[in-house]
Amino acid sequence: MQPHQAEQRLADLGIVLPDAPRPAAAYAPYRRVGCMLHLAGLGPAAAGGDPLLGRVGRDLSIEQGYAAARGAGLNVLALLRAACRGTLDRVVQCVRIGVFVASGDDFHDQPLVANGASDLFVEVFGEAGLGARFAVGVNTLPFAVPVEIETAWEVA
Numbered sequence: 050m051q052p053h054q055a056e057q058r059l060a061d062l063g064i065v066l067p068d069a070p071r072p073a074a075a076y077a078p079y080r081r082v083g084c085m086l087h088l089a090g091l092g093p094a095a096a097g098g099d100p101l102l103g104r105v106g107r108d109l110s111i112e113q114g115y116a117a118a119r120g121a122g123l124n125v126l127a128l129l130r131a132a133c134r135g136t137l138d139r140v141v142q143c144v145r146i147g148v149f150v151a152s153g154d155d156f157h158d159q160p161l162v163a164n165g166a167s168d169l170f171v172e173v174f175g176e177a178g179l180g181a182r183f184a185v186g187v188n189t190l191p192f193a194v195p196v197e198i199e200t201a202w203e204v205a
Contacts, residue, residue, distance in 0.1 A: 055137035055173050059126075062172060067094040069131035070124050073191065079132045085144070086132055086202045092194035093120030094127070102193040106156025109195055114150060118165030121198040125166065126173065133204055141203040143170050143180030149197045152186030159184040166198050 059066070070091060072078050079088045093101065105114035126137065133139040148163035150156075163184035170178030180200065190197050 055140055058173050059137070064123075064173070066123055066127040066130060069127045070094075078128055081132065081204070084141070084203050084205070086129070086204045088125060088128055088132070088200045088202070090147075090149070090197045090199040091121050091124040091128065092190070092192065092197050093117045094123040101195055103195060104151045104153050104156070104189075105162055105195050106158070107153030111158055111161050114162035114195055115165035117194070117196045118148060118150075118162050118198065119169050120165075121194075121196050122166035122169040125198055125200055126169075129200075129202060137173070139205045140174060140177075141205055142177040143174065143200065144203055145201040146170070146180045146182040147199045148182065148184040149187050149190060150184060151188070151190045151193075151195045156186060159186050162196065165196075 076089055079086060101109060101113055101117045103109050105111065129140065130137050146167060148166060150159040150162045152159065163182060167179065167182060
């Protein structure tokens with residue numbers, strides 16, 4: 050597989066990435082093993098206004114959860130760019146996406162929330178952005194964020 054023109058696609062879509070997030074505790078933000086790049090879990094990017102906090106299905110709607118997953122996806126892309134020496138054009142494909150959704154007790158639509166990140170990755174990378182994925186509900190996440198995403202990527 051060949052790398053993509055992801056940087057041009059970001060510009061075409063009008064997407065401006067945040068600064069790459071820094072670790073919030075004692076861990077490496079990413080590790081590269083051969084052509085595989087594994088990113089640590091990331092919550093939503095800070096956008097203007099109050100951050101979305103809480104549990105989807107209790108404090109937040111599916112639409113708000115989707116937006117939080119998209120925001121987490123923006124942080125993934127920002128860290129991925131930094132790990133790829135400043136350009137997403139080195140990305141070959143998304144291999145795996147793991148989405149943890151802080152969920153209300155009776156909430157079962159985690160896949161709909163996870164689509165916020167998956168849809169973003171497909172917008173930027175096309176079919177190569179569609180990785181194997183899981184989406185699970187959890188009781189709580191660090192800092193009360195509603196979504197945390199971990200990913201693995203093939204890079205050139």
